[in-house]
Amino acid sequence: MVTETRPPGPVDRAEERARAARMRRARRRERRPVFLFMGPWFFGLFALTAGPILASLYFSFTDYNLLGSPSWSGLDNYAGLLDDVHYRNSLRVTFIYVVVSVPLATAAALLVAVMLSGNRRGIGVYRSTYYLPSLLGGSVAIAVLWRQIFGAEGLVNQVLAATGLDRVIALVFDVEPGTSWIGNPKYALNTLIILNIWQFGAPMVIFLAGIKQIPQDLLESAAVDGAGRVQRFFRVTMPLLSPLIFFNLVLGMISAFKAFTPAFVVSGGRGGPADSTLFYTLHLYATAFRFRDMGAASAMAWIMLVIIAVFTAGMFLTARYWVYYGDQVKLR
Amino acid sequence: MTTVTTAPPATRTGGEAPAPAPRRRRGSWLTPLVIHTLLIAGAAAMIYPLLWMIASSFREPHEVFTESGLIPSGFRFENYVDGWTGLTYDFSRFYLNSFLISTLAVIGNLTACSMAAYGFARIRFRFRGFWFAIMLLTLMLPIHVLILPQYVIFQRIGWVDTFLPLTVPHFLAIDAFFIFLMVQFIRGIPTELDDAARIDGCGHIQIYLRIILPLMKPALITTAIFTFIWSWDNFFAQVIFINSPRNFTVPLALRSFLDQQADSAWPLLFAMATLALVPIFTIFLVLQRYLTTGIATTGLKG
Numbered sequence: 001m002v003t004e005t006r007p008p009g010p011v012d013r014a015e016e017r018a019r020a021a022r023m024r025r026a027r028r029r030e031r032r033p034v035f036l037f038m039g040p041w042f043f044g045l046f047a048l049t050a051g052p053i054l055a056s057l058y059f060s061f062t063d064y065n066l067l068g069s070p071s072w073s074g075l076d077n078y079a080g081l082l083d084d085v086h087y088r089n090s091l092r093v094t095f096i097y098v099v100v101s102v103p104l105a106t107a108a109a110l111l112v113a114v115m116l117s118g119n120r121r122g123i124g125v126y127r128s129t130y131y132l133p134s135l136l137g138g139s140v141a142i143a144v145l146w147r148q149i150f151g152a153e154g155l156v157n158q159v160l161a162a163t164g165l166d167r168v169i170a171l172v173f174d175v176e177p178g179t180s181w182i183g184n185p186k187y188a189l190n191t192l193i194i195l196n197i198w199q200f201g202a203p204m205v206i207f208l209a210g211i212k213q214i215p216q217d218l219l220e221s222a223a224v225d226g227a228g229r230v231q232r233f234f235r236v237t238m239p240l241l242s243p244l245i246f247f248n249l250v251l252g253m254i255s256a257f258k259a260f261t262p263a264f265v266v267s268g269g270r271g272g273p274a275d276s277t278l279f280y281t282l283h284l285y286a287t288a289f290r291f292r293d294m295g296a297a298s299a300m301a302w303i304m305l306v307i308i309a310v311f312t313a314g315m316f317l318t319a320r321y322w323v324y325y326g327d328q329v330k331l332r
Numbered sequence: 333m334t335t336v337t338t339a340p341p342a343t344r345t346g347g348e349a350p351a352p353a354p355r356r357r358r359g360s361w362l363t364p365l366v367i368h369t370l371l372i373a374g375a376a377a378m379i380y381p382l383l384w385m386i387a388s389s390f391r392e393p394h395e396v397f398t399e400s401g402l403i404p405s406g407f408r409f410e411n412y413v414d415g416w417t418g419l420t421y422d423f424s425r426f427y428l429n430s431f432l433i434s435t436l437a438v439i440g441n442l443t444a445c446s447m448a449a450y451g452f453a454r455i456r457f458r459f460r461g462f463w464f465a466i467m468l469l470t471l472m473l474p475i476h477v478l479i480l481p482q483y484v485i486f487q488r489i490g491w492v493d494t495f496l497p498l499t500v501p502h503f504l505a506i507d508a509f510f511i512f513l514m515v516q517f518i519r520g521i522p523t524e525l526d527d528a529a530r531i532d533g534c535g536h537i538q539i540y541l542r543i544i545l546p547l548m549k550p551a552l553i554t555t556a557i558f559t560f561i562w563s564w565d566n567f568f569a570q571v572i573f574i575n576s577p578r579n580f581t582v583p584l585a586l587r588s589f590l591d592q593q594a595d596s597a598w599p600l601l602f603a604m605a606t607l608a609l610v611p612i613f614t615i616f617l618v619l620q621r622y623l624t625t626g627i628a629t630t631g632l633k634g
């Protein structure tokens with residue numbers, strides 16, 4: 001029938017073209033807000049992230065003191081860092097800080113989380129109490145407190161003297177009774193490590209959430225099979241929590257590597273005594289803003305980026321040997 | 333025979349009804365007690381320094397070095413008054429500065445990050461996947477590779493020693509972490525809602541304002557809380573970008589207080605340190621539920 005299979009006449013063409021134009025306009029209208037929504041982010045990306053990261057890479061190959069303009073110096077900054085004894089100290093100090101404090105804090109978090117999970121009574125109060133230090137711990141106020149606590153006449157020495165333990169402790173740690181722990185190059189870093197472990201509340205909350213996800217029947221069937229508390233922990237809870245252990249270790253290491261405030265406040269900005277609290281970031285800050293050596297500081301920042309990346313990648317490489325994801329083995 | 337099989341456990345548990353399985357061992361009632369004791373001891377040891385700081389903030393200067401207990405001999409509220417005015421400027425100024433910076437940072441993150449997140453989650457634009465990957469990359473960058481050139485830029489445009497370097501970047505959605513958080517959240521909101529709104533004549537702006545924003549309140553609250561806390565405690569950036577005491581934030585003021593005072597001023601210093609913890613402690617008390625769920629679901633560190 002002619003009426004049904006009407007050949008495309010001029011009228012339909014125009015209509016089709018009009019519809020296409022409408023669609024195009026609608027699509028463009030849909031797309032136009034992209035600039036509105038993404039504009040701030042794009043501007044920030046180029047002005048505050050992409051630009052600066054390229055600039056700091058460039059600075060790291062230049063001699064730049066903030067006053068003049070950067071002058072190319074090749075690998076001098078990197079070579080200079082290798083010769084800088086303070087830089088090597090800062091690497092060592094930071095490495096010890098990360099490698100000692102993060103696993104201990106993670107272990108404490110896991111232990112307390114498991115202890116809490118068994119007891120429903122009072123869990124809210126416990127959780128809040130253990131969590132609170134991690135919320136406050138990064139502040140200057142707590143660093144100020146730490147400086148007093150571990151000072152010569154600080155709280156720790158007061159308690160030791162009151163309990164008569166000061167002589168024993170002095171003997172064990174080979175110090176004079178009433179020594180300032182913060183003023184002693186051998187132990188100053190340990191006070192900061194304790195400060196970081198003190199903040200295990202945040203990973204603990206993550207573990208608590210993870211423990212809640214563990215199917216109760218797994219633990220029960222393990223118990224029926226005769227597994228005790230300890231065995232259930234190592235054979236059931238730990239493997240199921242291993243992704244979270246991994247997560248907390250990686251996050252903890254990255255943030256420990258970037259730690260700044262406690263060392264800066266406790267050591268008065270100098271990283272002393274004898275560089276014993278000279279965190280990497282502290283040395284970077286001093287290089288840039290005290291010695292006005294933007295080139296060397298930028299080189300330090302880039303080395304830091306690489307170290308963090310390598311560390312994280314290394315963690316991911318080991319993950320396949322000890323992190324258990326549910327899909328590897330069929331449970332039921 | 334049933335009597336034969338149930339006899340051994342019956343004698344061991346002292347003639348009780350036959351136990352279903354020999355799971356409860358002798359003395360298992362002890363373990364909850366032991367665990368509670370350990371937990372209480374641990375909690376007390378962790379909180380003790382904080383309580384001692386508060387107690388010491390009411391003490392005589394010399395008592396700080398002799399009194400390890402918590403009960404003060406008298407309340408010296410003067411410590412707070414003297415500490416408040418202990419620097420060139422009052423602490424009221426430092427609190428105003430800190431509150432201004434943190435509040436602006438919160439407003440900036442809430443608007444800019446939610447807009448960018450809406451863009452990533454709901455608008456189809458060219459190379460969206462690529463830009464999203466870039467955004468995730470910036471998430472992992474340590475601030476240290478950016479902050480030196482940023483300092484150079486801010487110095488050139490005369491922003492150093494103002495609040496601008498600490499606030500304006502938040503209006504440019506520099507905190508990729510919150511964008512990511514919000515994108516994940518928006519993806520959980522059914523697109524049928526958008527379609528319904530679109531049929532009613534809404535464009536992207538209307539959908540964002542009337543549908544998405546109200547529905548993503550939990551993500552916005554998490555963002556606000558953590559932006560406030562991080563910005564309040566962002567000592568590294570504050571120490572770099574702010575120089576003159578007039579513009580000091582509370583952490584900077586505390587630190588310069590510590591550097592200026594001799595040992596005699598510990599109670600004053602503790603008084604101000606205690607006050608410096610009050611804003612974050614208040615957030616902790618009021619918004620604890622959001623804090624802990626925020627950490628548990630996103631892995632944010634406090």
